Amino acid sequence: MNFFIKLSKIDRRFIYLFIALVVVLPLIFKPKFPVVVSKPVQDVYDYIEKLPEGSNVLISIDYDAASMPEQQPFLEALLRQLFKNKLKPILIVQWQLGAPLGTMGLEKIAKEMGAVYGVDYINLGYRPGYVAQMVGIGKEIRDYFKVDYRNIPLDSFPMMKNVHNYNDIALLVGLEAGSTYLAWIEYAGGRFKQKIALALNAVSAPDAYYFYQSGQIVGLVGGMKGAAEYEVLVDKPDLAVAGMASQSYSHLVIILFIVLGNIAYFIEKGMKNKEGGK
């Protein structure tokens, strides 16, 4: 009994230590966990697989370094699939601090897959005022992106010659750390009937489920788990799959702490009731 009472008053630094250990140790020893693909993730993959060769896919980088472990593995897995299927990614950025992450991922995978800049893919960079941009792209993308991220005119790139608005984009994939995806659904989806797939941080993924069920988005990749599922689908297990063991054990430890905390709470409550009854 006393043990549980003492446990309820445990120094929080011990909790931090436990969490640190269960996050770091699996990353070192790499235990294997089977990753089962869920339907919302499978739907994104299948939709892209069915796109005709040469289709343009608009990727919106709406995250920054804080969400890098959740979003970057998905970006890389997605780009592998796009380049493999000869689809053409057009990268735009709504979060300024996400621009280098998008560029880094795009350049890394393009190099790996032998894609040529301006022919197989393009990076348009960041522009302020995302709502205006989302509506504006529905009319003419050049109104907002006259040049690419290196200030080279868009018309000098072969792949952009016939790209003007959402009619020329087969799918929009939003990688989202905040609520920018709501505007994508409202404006690009609602007004211009643009097909949308979303990758959200685990914390905000539940918010997008009703868009998935109502068919407003073709699929949903939630957090690092979703990214791990996508890595499995493109047959290239990478950082997200490696992170699954850490995530599994850290969830387990948090649950154990909650259970222990509750046992201590009920023992303490029982003792107080007993004392009160005397």
Place this chain on the structure above:
Amino acid sequence: MLKGKGIPIFITFLVGMIMIISFFIPHKPFGDIEKISLNWYSIIAGFTMLLGVDSLIGMHFRKLKRKDENWFFSLVLILGFTATVVVGIIETVRFGTAFDDKSYFTYIYNYFIVPLQSTMFSLLAFFIASAAYRAFRARNFDATLLLITAIIVMLGRVPLGEQISPYLPKFTEWIMQVPQMAAKRGIGLGISLGALGVSIRIILGIERSYLS
């Protein structure tokens, strides 16, 4: 005659009506007006950054001047901000973009901004674990229901759940797609109807609190 608060109320009404009409009639002249409005919106959005910078730097300068508690951190912020802006401008002129591989701005981004942002977000895991241990108690029926659901979802959303039972992820998916979504939809509809009501009140000049 329009005077005082009547002028901003009239402008709000006019702009609001134009945006509504141009949504349903995207042809001339409304389509062009919408395009111009969106360009203005982008320009204003760009300038809001200046307002933010002014407010941030101003506050930390005042802290520094008064030698308030933790003034040293204000000094670090001002120096860090100045260095980042100066390096960003120089490297944009040198390479055409601040994020060139050889740019010092990329160095600042990779070795300062990325670790700082990642650290801030990572700390959440520790705080959540500690807070859950101390505060997540089955005090009543509602709290117990929440506790059990949280445990199921936490296990079902990681591969460990599949190891425990193949039904656990399926049950988690059901929780996410049915009860969770029903509640979210209700909240979402309520918020949307509320926003719609407030928007109409603002356009018609009934709601004026934004003017004060």
